[in-house]
Amino acid sequence: MKHRLTVAQAVVRFLASQWTERDGIEQRTVVGCLGIFGHGNVAGIGQALLQAHRTGAPDLPYRLARNEQAMVHTAAGFARMSNRLSTLACTASIGPGSTNMLTGAALATVNRLPVLLLPSDVFATRVADPVLQQLEDRRAGDVTVNDAFRPLSSFFDRVWRPEQLPAALLSAMRVLTDPAETGAVTLCLPQDVQAEAYEFPDELFAKRVWHVTRPAPDPLAVERAAAVIRGAHRPLIIAGGGAVYSEASAALDRFARATGIPVADTQAGKGALSWDHPSAVGGVGATGNPVANRLARHADVVIGVGTRYSDFTTASYTAFQHPDVRFVNLNVTAFDAGKLSALPLVGDARAGLNALLPALHGRRFTGDFAADVAKWQATVEKAYRRKEGDLPTQAEVIGVVNEACGARDVVVQAAGSLPGDLQRLWRARDPKQYHVEYGYSCMGFEIAGALGIKMADPSREVFALVGDGSYLMMSQEIVTAVAEGVKLIVVLVDNQGFASIGNLSEQVGSQRFGTAYRYRDPRSGDYDGDPLPVDLAANAESLGAAVIRCRSAADLAEGLKRAREADRLTVLHIATDPRAPAPGSESWWDVPVAEVSTLHSTGEARIEYLAGKNDQRHHLRPGGL
Template identity: 60%
Template structure:
């Protein structure tokens, strides 16, 4: 018998060679599973993954080819994971990046990114370095020592944050770890962070690998069909309803189901509300679109949600913002049906679980409901509610004189900023945000005109995601401009990846909104009776409180110092001109930053909704006592959503 052909490589070299040969395929279209590797090197990986990436690059340069795995030098480990996530989200989870970091703090800096990826159901491969598997030099620099468990390292913190975790202590373990990680990354129902911990000595260890490990491998991303009997149950529930409402989530985008959703909505007349991840499932102006739902929703969607007798979730995980902490759907006996590729999400709210790919499930449901349409009264109410809300958006984009005349010189409202960017960018451009007050305002106000035009990370709502996430989108798609909307608080968390954009000559536009503090949490604090405590960037005053005036922090100068082109604007006309200049900025020009100051006292229109944040039950402060009373009153609207799933009698 002929022995199998082998090739001698280090573990790290084998990882790089393997990742370069992985592809995904869906509906006959292929793309690389890994667009490249983001990394920061230290003593844990510089001689392992770092050396392997160098060897790959040198070999490609000598042959006149592209490296098998493109390397990009990050500046912050958490930010590198955000960049990979931004890429994966824009590519509908069909492509991502690997991310490598050194032993100890380099690797644990990726924990926040791992949590964000897994919570948002977005694929990213993490390669944290570990201390010696042999323990020959223990304890080494940055090693965690636990007297009761010598095999535990800081990398074990990735276990609860990852959808897949393995540690490779011997070369023989690597193939199973790599294949297991790729299986999870390409499974729509299981995807999230996949983590392979690589001890630094193992990375450099040589081994004779079977050549089959490095053959091109294509991972098929399936479209599971709906179970016919359950499909019939959902169709019966729709026919028996009088005031149905669709809630479209991120699964609509990830499965490319936008056209299928439009066909379903047009055939049935059912209004469609959107979660943060699902925004843009229907384009602005579609007759069934009623916009954002829940705590940051439109009054149109929330009014229909309160009256709905059947709520059809499509690709949503039913977060508390989408359900307004279970107060959005108030009809007694309201029933739920959830179409989701993941049974875990489909089974929430004790509803009818239709486990299937969103596109295939919608196609089947549209066919099953052939000839059925909502009543005239429901359709007319949908149109009237949306027209009322759309008029409020217009008044926010272009506020009346009593609002603008009250603004200090050089200040705009946040609604004006969003309006200008929305109206003066191309429909295919991408708006990106993650935390603060802007995600809520964007959810309510932004008019999405392209299926990929809206990118808000709100599963983890991670401050600092904005710039590295925008970098990921720009790396994924150089045919669109990416506008990262970030407040001063989020900017200060993670401006570092502006330097990566400079180094890689990647164009991204950052709209830096300066309001001297945490606008969103300041408003929340005030509503909860905590008087905006600790939410403003101000000097400490003579009485010891942080209310002594704004700090002389120049964020525009900071962005310039990092290599970005910066434009400071002080009026609406200047902002319009700056957006035009940003759009004309060359693709290889690096980051373009627009700095604008806003008045945090001017808010967007209310969603007439609620979010459950507990208030102190006893206090000496009158503001807190009043907020506690209001909290108890709002809790009365919460619902357990335990209604039976059996629909009323109907005929098919």
């Protein structure tokens, strides 16, 4: 039997019939569609979504977004909260509507998060050529702006003919549901093809279940890895995002308790163990804490569990200083498992830990890190309670939010100085409590990502912690959340500029140039005049949010109680001191400083930079030798 449908109608019906299964639990793979309609998709995907909704056909619930980049962030937040087992589709019109999704595609692929992008494209028939918003490439007639998605996508295809659709859809689902390959999946849909009818086979629309397996690492690789770990004196575990996505917290807990090995975490792995677990030592690397970084510095075997070893995690290859350090990397992706010349264990994090523990034959390590962890927590407590100065510090704000956040609630952040302070200071009690997008560190992710997280699990309170710089770049999804009745708690930290880059600018000798939101001083020509009269709280209110203005940490604590009790999106605005320091990491990050300069500040920074470079090393020793 065949169904005569347009390509867009077939896409909607197919997606509505796709399911993901892991551990016997089934869920919709693509649970809905975010979109902004234009002349590229309003008659195609737009019509198909309406028809499915109105006729009772297999449905793909539609949500109207306000910014194309933001709606991809919403899908990414949804996918991460769903442990990469469910996601959202995103549709946009031809030209700028579609290319606005490029940044979101990069974020999803960098973070290994499944999102489905349906950018509209030019006329396949070329009967009207060029159409509005079409890029004309003089070298090739089949190149469009959507080709920019190719390097940003884990899978890319363009459906020039209806006959190509089944293969494209099945390939898209294969990648979306494969933890080792997943990321942004892009299916470009020419606007005429979207509306073209075809006799599609009935089998294409049958319920299809994509089984997400838990591949165990090769037994011989497990034995080799166990031999390396048994021979260690000061091993360290680094838990990454894979430990969370694979729901490996219980396995990691058993492994750590049985072996006595301390467990550090990355931004994506924070919460894999509760902050007060006896083996937990907190964040490692450039945004980590001194305890974890001292352990990393002296570790002779590092066991990576689901981490891709970004430059922050490795402190730009300065974190691991033991002369004979070896790495054992457990990762579902072979590409990541092989990093740092490691002995690779290619497999699911939970399955791998369960296979590795008995292979250690009861080997247990003793360490003396508990006292250092307690001392560090005393430092965190002091930072949370600081009472000096006219304005609260960012650390105080984090402390107030952390205390207001229940064990199952979620904090969302992405960019600026907050991710570093959060990884050092936040006390995560649940694998899903801490959601900091630090693979792409995209300013503007916070509110849009929080929307996706809340959509994925409405039972949790979601706190979006956003700086004024990120807020000004992308606050539009407040409107979407208000329209959909999605309650978020947004803490808007206003420090009159880019605090993170201001601090970094000083470190590299650039004197905070171009990092403050101030009037330009006509005498100096710099942005060092009076603060701008920008009222971000009023802006949030104009977008439909309830707003609470806070002048102190105490105000913020009281405001958060009111926000929890509210039934609508609430923004709490608080000004902070951008120069107040938070406790440091005792670590380093490679940001090159100008080799020659007439500025004294840059020259001094160059000297410090070269000192940091001295500790960089290539890890070339094979992990199994």
